[in-house]
Amino acid sequence: MKILCPAEYPPDLAGLLYGLRREGHEVTVCDLGALPVQAKKPAWRRAWEESSPDLVFFYGFWRGLYTPDDLAPPPGWRRVPVVYWAADDPVFINGLSLPILDAIDRVYGGYLPHGRLAEIYSGAQIVLGLQFQNLSRTQTSCRVFETLACRALYLGPDTPGTRSLFTPGRHLILSGSAAETLALASYYLDRPAERERIAAAGQLEVYRKHTYDQRARELIAAVEQL
Amino acid sequence: MLSRTDLVLTTAEECIPVYRRLGVRASFLQHGCNPELMRPAAPLEEHQFVLVANSYLGAHLMPFRRRSAEDILQPLIEAGYDVKVWGEGWGGPASPVKAPGVWGGPLPYERLPQAYAGAAIVLGLQCHNLSRTQTSCRIFEALACRALYLGPDTMGTRAYFTPGRHLLLSGSARETLALAAWYLERPAERARIAAAGQLEVYRRHTSLHRAEEFLAEVDRL
Numbered sequence: 263m264k265i266l267c268p269a270e271y272p273p274d275l276a277g278l279l280y281g282l283r284r285e286g287h288e289v290t291v292c293d294l295g296a297l298p299v300q301a302k303k304p305a306w307r308r309a310w311e312e313s314s315p316d317l318v319f320f321y322g323f324w325r326g327l328y329t330p331d332d333l334a335p336p337p338g339w340r341r342v343p344v345v346y347w348a349a350d351d352p353v354f355i356n357g358l359s360l361p362i363l364d365a366i367d368r369v370y371g372g373y374l375p376h377g378r379l380a381e382i383y384s385g386a387q388i389v390l391g392l393q394f395q396n397l398s399r400t401q402t403s404c405r406v407f408e409t410l411a412c413r414a415l416y417l418g419p420d421t422p423g424t425r426s427l428f429t430p431g432r433h434l435i436l437s438g439s440a441a442e443t444l445a446l447a448s449y450y451l452d453r454p455a456e457r458e459r460i461a462a463a464g465q466l467e468v469y470r471k472h473t474y475d476q477r478a479r480e481l482i483a484a485v486e487q488l
Numbered sequence: 489m490l491s492r493t494d495l496v497l498t499t500a501e502e503c504i505p506v507y508r509r510l511g512v513r514a515s516f517l518q519h520g521c522n523p524e525l526m527r528p529a530a531p532l533e534e535h536q537f538v539l540v541a542n543s544y545l546g547a548h549l550m551p552f553r554r555r556s557a558e559d560i561l562q563p564l565i566e567a568g569y570d571v572k573v574w575g576e577g578w579g580g581p582a583s584p585v586k587a588p589g590v591w592g593g594p595l596p597y598e599r600l601p602q603a604y605a606g607a608a609i610v611l612g613l614q615c616h617n618l619s620r621t622q623t624s625c626r627i628f629e630a631l632a633c634r635a636l637y638l639g640p641d642t643m644g645t646r647a648y649f650t651p652g653r654h655l656l657l658s659g660s661a662r663e664t665l666a667l668a669a670w671y672l673e674r675p676a677e678r679a680r681i682a683a684a685g686q687l688e689v690y691r692r693h694t695s696l697h698r699a700e701e702f703l704a705e706v707d708r709l
Contacts (some may be wrong), residue, residue: 281699
């Protein structure tokens with residue numbers, strides 16, 4: 263079997279790869295940790311095309327040797343099994359292993375924003391949000407944008423930052439207390455057409471004003487003024 | 489739900505249901521040792537105790553790390569034994585490794601067998617004691633080098649090794665000091681346990697064993 267791997271570090275992983283080679287398998291290590299950031303992704307794709315692996319195998323993103331985006335498959339890739347060794351479980355299952363699975367979904371699937379997020383949101387009648395603070399005029403959770411993009415009805419804390427971008431009752435619903443949350447919940451759970459109307463308006467709003475294409479243009483415009 | 493990761497291999501058996509609930513195929517794969525690298529070597533320096541580990545004492549996700557240092561490392565230093573510590577992160581103000589000459593800085597991985605060869609007893613730390621199976625990969629390496637290992641008494645370690653037969657485990661500072669005093673005076677006992685420990689990892693926990701287990705899981709995809 264031909265196995266492609268993005269690093270031979272830490273030693274634990276090196277040991278396993280040694281074992282696989284001893285078993286007669288062809289292990290290609292594209293040593294992404296040794297490359298500058300901009301060279302990692304092309305090097306990985308080149309190694310993939312040259313070695314045409316039967317299996318892609320990787321460890322946690324150990325000390326920043328590579329990121330999920332560096333592991334993107336080449337265009338038109340043939341589907342091969344992707345195997346991940348979560349050797350920092352159980353301590354880092356939430357901090358490392360599960361986010362890695364989500365990131366791999368995004369990079370290898372390319373059809374879901376944030377992996378399973380869209381599927382999860384589409385199964386909910388109302389998607390809940392939380393916020394860290396209510397002091398900023400502009401700051402709000404990026405989850406609000408993601409939720410609205412998935413055409414989900416969002417219910418979250420009533421903060422100035424959220425209100426600066428979205429109108430409650432039009433793009434989403436906002437609550438300032440437990441009593442208000444319960445009132446909104448019972449009102450909207452009974453009214454699917456209302457939910458659908460707000461969710462559709464919310465999606466239109468973020469698709470119009472808040473996609474990463476727009477953010478990229480804003481970034482470039484800001485940089486050009488330097 | 490569909491995942492693009494076809495298989496997750498985890499060192500913590502109790503994490504398998506977490507992955508499966510998310511629709512990800514998951515199976516168990518333990519750490520191991522590479523016998524080509526991890527074997528008895530000529531000593532680097534002679535010490536009563538050697539610890540090769542990064543500190544991670546401040547990591548809030550790993551409260552047991554500090555506890556294990558308090559149970560294993562600190563009492564030996566405080567009792568005045570000759571202890572050498574290699575690894576990263578031991579320079580902080582809260583570090584138990586303060587006396588000059590105790591901390592040797594990071595150690596290149598290929599010198600691990602030499603560092604262990606010069607120790608009467610090799611020390612280990614753990615990040616947690618909650619897993620049924622997860623244990624430090626250092627244990628496999630130390631035992632492969634035919635070192636006598638003394639580390640925290642955790643479920644994951646006991647799942648693979650028997651204290652007093654393959655290695656030594658301690659659950660308190662007091663127990664550590666008692667084990668130290670007993671085994672430092674008995675080189676033949678140390679050699680017997682170390683040899684049994686080495687045999688155990690060479691029999692069941694080499695990279696070749698892990699590679700076979702890996703391939704068996706991949707074959708089922």
